Amino acid sequence: MANKKIINNILFEVGTEPLPASFIYSAMKQLKKNAQELLKAHNITYGEIETFDTYRRLVVYIKNVDELQKAKEIELRGPSKEIAYDDNNKPTKALLGFLNKTGIKQIDIQIKKTPQGDYVFGTKKKEANKVSNILPKVIEELLNSVSCDKNMHWNKGYTFVRPIRWIMVLWKQKPVVFKLAGLETSNITYGHQILSPKAHNVKSEKDYFLYLKRNYVELDFLSRRQNIEKAINALAMKYKGELSYDVDLLDELTNLCECPGFIAGSFHKKYLSVPGEVLITSMKKGQKLFAIKDKSNKVMPVFLAVIDNHVSGKVEKNICENYEKVLEAKLKDSEFFLSQDTREPLVKKVDKLKNIIFQKDIGSMYEKTERLVNISDFIAHHLGLNKEKTEKVKRCAYLSKADLVTDMVGEFPALQGVIGSRYALKSKEEPLVCEGILEHYQPKSQDDDIPKSIAGCIVSLADKLDNITAYFSVGLIPSGSYDPYALRRSALGVVRIILNKKLSVSMNLLIDKSISLISVGNQIKASELKAQVIDFLNQRLRQILSQDEGELELIESVIIANCDNYLDIVERIKQLKKIRQSKDFFECSKIVERTSNILKKAPSNLPSVNKKLFKEDLEKQLGDIFEKNHKDILGLINKGKYIQATEKYVCAFSQPVHVFFDKIMVNVDNVKIRNNRLSLMKDINQLYATHVADLSKISINQN
Amino acid sequence: MNFQDLISKLETYWKSKGCVIVYPYDIEVGAGTFHTATFLKCLDKNRWNTAFVQPSRRPTDGRYGDNPLRTQFYYQYQVILKPSPDNVKQLYQDSLEYIGINLKKHDFKFIEDDWSSPTLGAKGLGWEIWLDGLEITQFTYMQQMGGVELKDVACELTYGLERIAMVLQDKYDLFDLEWADGVTYGDLQKDREKESCAYNFEKADIDMYLNLFKLYEGEAAKLIDEGLIIPAYECTLKVSHIFNVLDARKAISQSERPTFIARVRRLANKCAQMYYEKNGK
Numbered sequence: 008m009a010n011k012k013i014i015n016n017i018l019f020e021v022g023t024e025p026l027p028a029s030f031i032y033s034a035m036k037q038l039k040k041n042a043q044e045l046l047k048a049h050n051i052t053y054g055e056i057e058t059f060d061t062y063r064r065l066v067v068y069i070k071n072v073d074e075l076q077k078a079k080e081i082e083l084r085g086p087s088k089e090i091a092y093d094d095n096n097k098p099t100k101a102l103l104g105f106l107n108k109t110g111i112k113q114i115d116i117q118i119k120k121t122p123q124g125d126y127v128f129g130t131k132k133k134e135a136n137k138v139s140n141i142l143p144k145v146i147e148e149l150l151n152s153v154s155c156d157k158n159m160h161w162n163k164g165y166t167f168v169r170p171i172r173w174i175m176v177l178w179k180q181k182p183v184v185f186k187l188a189g190l191e192t193s194n195i196t197y198g199h200q201i202l203s204p205k206a207h208n209v210k211s212e213k214d215y216f217l218y219l220k221r222n223y224v225e226l227d228f229l230s231r232r233q234n235i236e237k238a239i240n241a242l243a244m245k246y247k248g249e250l251s252y253d254v255d256l257l258d259e260l261t262n263l264c265e266c267p268g269f270i271a272g273s274f275h276k277k278y279l280s281v282p283g284e285v286l287i288t289s290m291k292k293g294q295k296l297f298a299i300k301d302k303s304n305k306v307m308p309v310f311l312a313v314i315d316n317h318v319s320g321k322v323e324k325n326i327c328e329n330y331e332k333v334l335e336a337k338l339k340d341s342e343f344f345l346s347q348d349t350r351e352p353l354v355k356k357v358d359k360l361k362n363i364i365f366q367k368d369i370g371s372m373y374e375k376t377e378r379l380v381n382i383s384d385f386i387a388h389h390l391g392l393n394k395e396k397t398e399k400v401k402r403c404a405y406l407s408k409a410d411l412v413t414d415m416v417g418e419f420p421a422l423q424g425v426i427g428s429r430y431a432l433k434s435k436e437e438p439l440v441c442e443g444i445l446e447h448y449q450p451k452s453q454d455d456d457i458p459k460s461i462a463g464c465i466v467s468l469a470d471k472l473d474n475i476t477a478y479f480s481v482g483l484i485p486s487g488s489y490d491p492y493a494l495r496r497s498a499l500g501v502v503r504i505i506l507n508k509k510l511s512v513s514m515n516l517l518i519d520k521s522i523s524l525i526s527v528g529n530q531i532k533a534s535e536l537k538a539q540v541i542d543f544l545n546q547r548l549r550q551i552l553s554q555d556e557g558e559l560e561l562i563e564s565v566i567i568a569n570c571d572n573y574l575d576i577v578e579r580i581k582q583l584k585k586i587r588q589s590k591d592f593f594e595c596s597k598i599v600e601r602t603s604n605i606l607k608k609a610p611s612n613l614p615s616v617n618k619k620l621f622k623e624d625l626e627k628q629l630g631d632i633f634e635k636n637h638k639d640i641l642g643l644i645n646k647g648k649y650i651q652a653t654e655k656y657v658c659a660f661s662q663p664v665h666v667f668f669d670k671i672m673v674n675v676d677n678v679k680i681r682n683n684r685l686s687l688m689k690d691i692n693q694l695y696a697t698h699v700a701d702l703s704k705i706s707i708n709q710n
Numbered sequence: 711m712n713f714q715d716l717i718s719k720l721e722t723y724w725k726s727k728g729c730v731i732v733y734p735y736d737i738e739v740g741a742g743t744f745h746t747a748t749f750l751k752c753l754d755k756n757r758w759n760t761a762f763v764q765p766s767r768r769p770t771d772g773r774y775g776d777n778p779l780r781t782q783f784y785y786q787y788q789v790i791l792k793p794s795p796d797n798v799k800q801l802y803q804d805s806l807e808y809i810g811i812n813l814k815k816h817d818f819k820f821i822e823d824d825w826s827s828p829t830l831g832a833k834g835l836g837w838e839i840w841l842d843g844l845e846i847t848q849f850t851y852m853q854q855m856g857g858v859e860l861k862d863v864a865c866e867l868t869y870g871l872e873r874i875a876m877v878l879q880d881k882y883d884l885f886d887l888e889w890a891d892g893v894t895y896g897d898l899q900k901d902r903e904k905e906s907c908a909y910n911f912e913k914a915d916i917d918m919y920l921n922l923f924k925l926y927e928g929e930a931a932k933l934i935d936e937g938l939i940i941p942a943y944e945c946t947l948k949v950s951h952i953f954n955v956l957d958a959r960k961a962i963s964q965s966e967r968p969t970f971i972a973r974v975r976r977l978a979n980k981c982a983q984m985y986y987e988k989n990g991k
Contacts, residue, residue: 024799025820025837062820157824159835159851160863162793169835170851172796201803201813263819270817294843295821312843314817322815329816329842332882336779343773362963 014054015179017069017138018212019146020196022173025062028262030155030168035060035228038067041152049145050077051138059226061265063200066226067149068212078135083109085127088118102127142178143185143192150174150187163189173197180211198222199265202316223266223317232261235313238269239297242311245271248299256291263295264315272296272327273309278338282429285341288419293337294330310334344414352434353427356409363411368481369525372408375473378524379404382469385520389512396439396461403443403462404469406431410444424448450500457504464508469521471497476521479539498547505573506551514541515571545570552577558584564700575647579699582649594657595695596702598664602692603703605673609685616690620683625670629663630687636660637694644698656695664691711810711878712888713895716871717763719809720787724761727801729789732762737944738951741766742788742868743827746940749978751790752855752864753986758792763871767951769958772907775900778883782906782958783899785871792864794851802839802849802867810878817842825850829950829974831857831982834866846873856982857975858990910958920961923952923970930977939984946977 026034038058046053046069054071085091091102098106098113106113111129119128153167161170165188174192176183182194194209196218203222209215216226225231239252260267278286283306290296296310312330360373369375383404387397410416410427419426428445443462447470450457458464474497478484485494505512518540527533545566552562558580565579586592621627636659643652673684696703711719721731735745742748742764751758764786772782791798806813820837825848827833834850848868852860872884872895881887885896930945953970956962962970 025822027822029822157835159853161851162863172799201818204800263821268817294840296843312817314842315819316814316817318815325815326817326842329844329877329882333779333842333844336777336882340773340777340780343777364963 014071014073016177016212017067017072017142018175018177018215019067019069019149020173020175020215021065021150021171022175022197023063023065023167023171024169025200026060026065026169026262028062028259031060031062031262032228032258033155034065034153034168037153038065038149042067042069042149045145045148045152049141050079050135051141051145052077060228060262061224061226062262063197063265064224064226065153072138074138075135076138076141079133080130081133082128082130083111084121085109085116085129087123088125088127091127105129139178139183142176142183143187146176146183146185146192147187165189175209175215177209177212177215182209199224199315202266225266228261231264231267232257234267235260235269238267238313239311242269242271242297242309243299246299246301246307246309248301248307249304251300252297253287253291256295256297260295260313264313266315266317268314268317270312270314270323270327270330271309272312272331272334274331274334274338276308278335278342279306279308281338281341281345282425284422284425285345285415285419286338288422289337289341290334292419294334296330296334341415341418344418348413348415348426349430349433353406353409353430353436354434356412357405359412360408366477366481366483369477372411375477376405376408378473378477378521379407379466379469381524382473382517382521383465386465386468386510386512386517389516390465390510392461399437399439400443400462400465402436403440403447404466406436406440407444407447407466407470450503452496453499457500457507464504464510468501468504468510468512471500472517472521473524475501475543476518476536476540477525479543480522480525480527480536484539484543494543495547498544499551501544502547502551502573506577509574511572511574513571514544514573541570548573548576552580558587560705561587561700564702564704567701567704568697568699578647579649583653583700586650586653591654591657592702594661595653596705598657598660599692599696599702601664601668602688603696603701605668605688606685606692609689610682613682613686613689616686617683620680622680623671625663625667626684626687629660629667629691632659632663633687633690633694637690640694641698649699652699653695660691711875712890713871713875714890716809716875716878717785717787720805720869721761723805723808724789727759729759729761729791732760734762734764735947737947738767739764739947740768740829740950740954741827742786743830743832743866744947744950745788746943748788748790748866749830749832749855749982750940750943750985750989752792752852752860753858753982753990755861755990757862758790758864761787761789764788767954769906769910769954772903772910772958774907775885775903778885779873781872781884781899781903782910783903784884787869787871789867789869790864791867793862794865798865799849802847805867806874809874811841811874816877820849821845823848828971829953829978830855831975831979836866841877844873844877846870846877856986857979858982858986861990910955914955914959916956916959916961919952919956919959923949923956926952927973927977934977934980934984937984939981939988942977942984943981946974946981949977950974 035058039056042056052073053069057068059066085105086101091099093099109129109131111131116127116129118125155168158166158168160166171188171190173195174187174190175194175196176192177194183192185192195206196209196215197204197206198219199222207218219226235257240250243250286306287298290298290310296312299307299309301307314326318326357376360376361371363372365372365375380401383400384397387400392400406427410423410430413426415426416423424445424447428441431441431444439460439462442460443466446458446460446463447466449455449467458467474492475494478492478494483492518537522533522536527536549562549566553559561583562580565576570576616630618630621630640652640655643655673681675681725731732747739745745764747760747762765783766786767783769782771780773780803813819840821840823836823838825834825836833854834852836850838845839847839849847870850866852864852866854860872887875887876882876884879887885894885900887895889895889898926945926948930942930949933942933945953974
């Protein structure tokens, strides 16, 4: 283009009543993305978009915007070729009319084929609008594009997450005035809500940014965040404490202040008798205070408050005292709960779980507790724990949910388990019991640690499995994004604990046990439920194994064969991976594949092999080979020697099976003979495919 | 500034802003929202600006007078501005300055809090207002009342009078607050607090209260059928308070709780619906 582009900036600020801290981060991301899309849709060329957000304003700064929209070419269809030209190939009135109407020149037209025949086409440049003309529309669309879970009304005929009180729009440093969200836009902004409440007429972009900086508004999220981080670290250093802090709290406070300031306070040492987790939660939830821990992970009697103000001297001291007094009152409350809750030993609370519902169609927490004791007992026996340890594990299961009826957990629900463990210790329960109660909700997320103690592992397994079977039994099965009881997380926990702790558990028996403890109705329902639970767990198993191992097909073939014992599955995968490229593996998969193919159309209730029905020598021989070898192969399998089992299987069957298929017709008319041959194929197939891996599921490239 | 002066100051301020000063409801309520000047008036088609003190009972919050911040009986200062004016936030901030809180010398934060009352079928969006880490006010744009969506959004400002007095008097035990010269809040309220806690937590006759719940519920239903809105609503208030006592007495299991709450809400919703039909359209 010959003309020099004229570029300018758009500066847009929406002033609101305080936005929810949790919304601001999402708004920041939405605004940038939506602005990019909108500008593109409107053919506006620009250089860069910056967004800023505080609790009181959303700011979009679009730099180097082309003053004109990008010109757009539109193709127009004229008359058909036949109508456009006369016999002498001269333009007709129809064509001239089209050219006249559209302003397209005759030399610029083209003839194009269409399904209706040949037509005249021409392209016309759509007039490029000035950005200033469409800016109100673009800004309105941008504001409307910000979505939030919960919007509100405030009598302006508009809805947003919180009331909008001013809108500033600058283009070429000048205000753009129009109606939006029940307001008239202008060049007015405001500084900090308390420290600089007066309206300010913005003279330029530079003036805007400078004014806010001087009037206690730090627009940049990261700057605010870094300031807070520095303050926490400084305080931790001062008290020689741990340099760690709650990131969620940091983000929240960053979005609760426009000018973060800091107050370091303390509380009386006597409250250190309150469990550390309670102190931290109380400080965080009650007053949004950062706790400081010492190097041995104990809470120190100090805190950091992040305030939305810059203060010093007497005012600072006063605010600090106010924070301290309120904290003291709250800690007193925790102390009150502690004394109320510990009037009786923890075990006395178990009975009260009868009043707490686990799920309305399943029963109370007390009934769940009984199931947990039962399942935990079963797992402990299964793993061969001695009597003493088994009793402790059962005790742990029995007490695991007792803290749900305490006042402390009522006040701080997130501390379930932690509180139970603390109270168990006060009630002089065994250390293993206390540890197990503490850990039995773990892992709470994908990144969370699994329990360290055996009691924690077993009760956690029992709890999670019971969650799955119980909710499944009343039809509360996760689907898509619907998983309100976090059952996928429970299943993942089950798999992770078993694999990590190398617990050799028969899932069949364990799930049977779990299902036997809830009323399901009838046997058919029970077996359906079992199949669902196994399938659900296997999905998580696949997820974890494929993360570690890759080899999706191999994992699948191994799981399909037999998924009773997760450790065994891992072992089979490990060994088969070693011989994945070997001739034996290839041969083995051929045998499994051929036998499995012939069985696809076989009746499901084949009788056992009957030697008397063998007609041909070759099939007799193959029958004998099976007879001679299958016990040895099973023996190797039972010892977990899968490589050797594979070798022996191949050695025994490879040649005779292929010969059998080449020479013997399986599908003969005689049903008995046919089924007998199929039965033999089935025996050979299943010897490998239901014990080691169903290799018919795997694609093989012969090298 | 003593407690009674604080109340007068707020009254003067809000009177000057055009509020009608009314008086506390004479039936036990959990908050100023239960007062007909809030609950029913929010449903009214006319403008409504009011301010009043409302003694409020929350039996489960009792601490036998041992906690400096929590009691089962306390005083709210309630302001309703309907429709909500554009400068409502500034009006509120100015009211704090008017009673002597210099906001420049404090940490003043708006913490998201979407208020709802499951027993009243009421919902709003707004904030808890924190002053130096202490919640001093609930600030709500009321969106729904008794299950009815509000055509004119009302702003509800609920000041925690004791908390504000604590800041003003620099006393962080509410029983130490000066009510009037030489008379403390504790002088007037401590015995009542202790005895009420003993009653709510230990002595209230569960069978009697369960029975009362049923009786008042039946009465409310009957009055609803007869179209006597306010008497029906007053019986609903009784039912609500009786539920709160039963709750403090731990007489209602967690599984039954939602059912009890739904029973109260059903009555409240019906009253609201009837009032709205009569006065809201």
